[in-house]
Amino acid sequence: MAHEPQPEMRIGDAEREDGLRALGEHMAAGRLTVDEYGDRSAKVATARTRGELLSLFTDLPDPRPRFHAPPPAFAAPPPMPMPYLPSRPLGLRLSSALVPIAIVAGVFMAFRFGFFPFIVLPIIVAVLVNRSNNDWRRRHLGRGRR
CATH class of the missing domain: 1.10.287 (Helix Hairpins)
Incomplete structure (x- = not known):
């Protein structure tokens, strides 16, 4: 994986979940012990930047967390038209x-x-x-x- 730009950029829950998923794959492959997985998982949960998250993977091969462009925000559905209700006299x-x-x-x-x-x-x-x-x-x- 190429060096990720902007190591000080803040991350969100989606990136933390991706990091936990990657750690789980490394543990399943036997690269991490249960204790190492627990320690690193706790650090993933508190990571605030890309650099903090990637530092937990320096001694591991792929998979690593990927930092994709944020998904496009979904536009709110158009408001339902209100039926015409004439006011009472x-x-x-x-x-x-x-x-x-x-x-x-x-x-x-x-x-x-x-x-x-x-x-x-x-x-x-x-x-x-x-x-x-x-x-x-x-x-x-x-x-x-x-």
């Missing part, structure tokens, strides 16, 4: 706010005036608001109950 948005108001008003009037059928008021408002929202969805989005 102001009247429908305000009618949705009527449901919690109707709950508070119904409970207040039931206890204030002692006429407990006022508790039904929020249910009536919720049904009417839900019906108008479903009608709008059906017309504009093709969804909703039928």
Whole structure:
């Protein structure tokens, strides 16, 4: 293997894994003992530069770690187009706010005036608001109950 340029260039996990793989091949071939493999593997795991990594292979033939150009970065997939959702008209948005108001008003009037059928008021408002929202969805989005 030719002398690797730039011995002070920092390495990453891919180069360390390549070094560990090469050490494993040398141990399998009988060139390294288990203890030597353990010592060198620990040094590979902490190596920060090409020079530090290659210094562990000076007394060994090929295979040695290879320093390839970094793989091209994968471009992020294009964002999924958002479906067009027309905004609900102001009247429908305000009618949705009527449901919690109707709950508070119904409970207040039931206890204030002692006429407990006022508790039904929020249910009536919720049904009417839900019906108008479903009608709008059906017309504009093709969804909703039928």
